[in-house]
Every structure is written in structure tokens, then in C-alpha cells.
Amino acid sequence: MANPTAAMLVIGDEILSGRTRDSNMHHLAGALTKHGIRLAEVRVVPDEPAAIIAAVRALSEAHDHVFTSGGIGPTHDDITADCIADAFETPIDIRDDARARLQAHYDATGMELNESRLRMARIPDGAALIDNPISAAPGFILRNVHVMAGVPVIFEAMVASVLSGLTGGDPILSQSLRINLGEGEIAGELSALAEDFPSLSIGSYPFMKDGIYGTQIVIRGTDAAGIDSAMTRLSRAFPDDAA
């Protein structure tokens, strides 16, 4: 596929301990697919510098874009910005432009921009800021890494803002077909179909509903005519069971 590839890095002990159910991965996956960017890998790591730095370097090298979520707040476990700077050996300090955004936000809300909150203005040299329409503390873009908040409502706003500035590939299209047969009954035909349409991704997802075994087939790719042909052939192969 000619589509750009992306990786996501989810940062946070709370996901790995089972305390919090991550929702950012699913959101980003859908948004990237719509934008014609293929999400090729996700990693979840704890709030530990060595783990974050190693993952950032590996993912940044292997993919066109990297998106991180989590660890950019004001507390001791918010270490993402410093780790990104470390990963690229870039200096980091409180930056005036980020500080000004925080100052305006706290002035408006009557809260104090104290030392802890000032940590959120630590931005690596040369990074571009990402707007935070909810709580002002910005994300940032350094090289091909987009650093965003973990709080879902802020993460989602930042994704929308970032994707509008990225060139996607051809839209990744999909069609699906429900077949009221178990995967094992249709696997042979699916395998032949996958061989004949190597540019398409053909996924098969079993379900059981009302006591009936069935399979949802999803065909994805950028070739609309190819997807149509493959779907037509598939529904003709199972004329009595395709819904």
C-alpha cells in the first residue's frame, strides 16, 4: 500500500495496571484510517524513562508518523516531554510561547500558574505546539512525533487538529458482508480470494448470535473497483448465506 504508516505510543501505568481502559487507541485508529494513514503498530509502556525513550526511537525510525498519548500533565509521573527530548537529544526547558498560553488560561480561571503547572510549559527546542482547547497545556510535534494528552476529550481534539495538517494517502475503503456460516466453512474460498486480490486486506470475524455461527467479512483497501469485484465474487460463492 502506498499509504503513509503510523505508530501509536500509549504512555501510562494506569493502562497497564488495569485501572483505566484506554480509549485513545481505538479513536486514533479510526481517525487515521479515514485520513488514509495506516496504523501499523501500537505500543503501551509504563511511566518509565527507559521504556518511553526506547519505544519513541524505535517507532519514529520505523514509521512515517508517531502519535503519543499521556504523561504531559503537571505531576511527577508526567515525564513524556522530557523523554521525547532525551530520545532525540534535544534541549528542553520552559518555553515562553507555551508559558504564555498557560498564563492566559490560569489568569482567566483565577488559578495560580505555580511551579508544578509550569512543568507543562516544558517543550523541546524546535517543537511546534499543538493546541489544547480544553485546558490550554499544549501538546507538541518534534520531528515525526506528535505528543498529545491522555485525557480522551483533549486527545481527540488534538488528533483532529494534527490530522488536518497531515497529508494522508488514498482513503482506505472498506466493505463488509455477513455470511451465516462458521469461519471454517468459508475459509477455503476466503483464502483463494486473498490470493487473487493481493492488494486488498480480507478480514474474517466470527460471531455467534441467536445460536447461529456466522462470520463478518471485511474487505479493505484503496482500490474501490477491486473491493467491488471481490465482494461480488464472495456473495456469489455463498448465495444462500450472505446477508
Add this chain to the structure above:
Amino acid sequence: MANPTAAMLVIGDEILSGRTRDSNMHHLAGALTKHGIRLAEVRVVPDEPAAIIAAVRALSEAHDHVFTSGGIGPTHDDITADCIADAFETPIDIRDDARARLQAHYDATGMELNESRLRMARIPDGAALIDNPISAAPGFILRNVHVMAGVPVIFEAMVASVLSGLTGGDPILSQSLRINLGEGEIAGELSALAEDFPSLSIGSYPFMKDGIYGTQIVIRGTDAAGIDSAMTRLSRAFPDDAA
């Protein structure tokens, strides 16, 4: 921490395309924490041999246990078993014990154990089978890698069966405290607390409810008395706002 560490590998295009919202990670995270095993990393990769093999090798080397989900069904995109065998350069073929389980299941349900379904009896040499109480097709354990189904109800049954056979570490305990102040107000105290209790993990999760900014603090670790002390100090530090 003296607790064993684990990694999870989620295998499947459907997660990365945004079609399916993974729930197995959250389930496994909670189950491991209860069992005293620390989930230290999760990766999500597509149905591509090179990606699966590289991830299995890296995770198996870095952690005490690896748990995979997805890709062990009967269709062309179910390639996990072969990739695990490749990763460890272990021969793989249809194994009689796995075939017997499938045969009994399909005999009982009046379905045919055809060539596609027989793929689910492909098990690497020397692997131990993991029971599948739902649809018979077994998972397996090769070295420190536990290979399980992606369908959540089967995954969860396999996790329960596998964990009963694994020695966990000390239970990972946690206590939480709600403080009706924004993270930025309490970050200084939290940071000092984290320094004074280096064996504990102190997490801070902001929320906004009914127009009030608040923070949920979660203190985790295996030292029950330490957690009690840290919690007592924290609630005394914010006597008017800790709930």
C-alpha cells in the same frame, strides 16, 4: 519490584484499522495485577509475519511471560501459530492431540472437520495445549509465550486457565483517594511523597465533575504498610479536600 513481568501481544488488523475495539488488554491487565504479575508492555501488530515474529522475539526475551491474543482461527489471516514456531525456529504441524480435540468437538456438533478447520490443530513441537472450553480449538504455551484466541469470551477463559498454573509475585495492592483540587495544586506534595516512598507507584488522574476539578490518586505496590502510611500522609496534607 520483585514481581514477575509480562508483556502482551495483540495480533490483528481489525484493531489497528479501528474496526474492532480491543477489550482483551484491559482484561489481561486486571487479571495479571490480581495475580501479582506486572504487565510491563503491550504491543499491537497487524496480521503480518515479520511484525509478529519480531515482536514475539523481543517480548519473550525482555519479560518473564508473554501473552498473545488473536490469529488462531481457521482462515488465511490466522497465522499466529506458524509465526510463533518461526520465532523460535521450532517445527510445526498438525498435532494428534489437538486434532483429537477438534474431532470430538465437530463430531458432537455435527460439523465437518475440514481442511480449513484442521489448520487450528497446527501446534509447534513441544508446546503444551491451553484448553478452549467454548469452541475446542486450543491455545498453546511455547517457552514463555502463551498463545490465546482473540474472541474475548475464549481469551478470558484461557487467561483464567493459564494464570492458575503460573506463580505470581506478592499481590499488587492499591488504595485510592479523591482530592477535590486540580492536579496542579497537589503536584508538589505528590512529588515529595513519591520521593519518600520509592517502592510505591503513585498515580494521579485528573477529572472534572459538576464543574469541579479534582484528582484521583492511586497508590500501588506490594508493601501494605507503606501504602497505608503514604495514604495517611496524603489525606492529612489536604484535610479539607480529600474525600
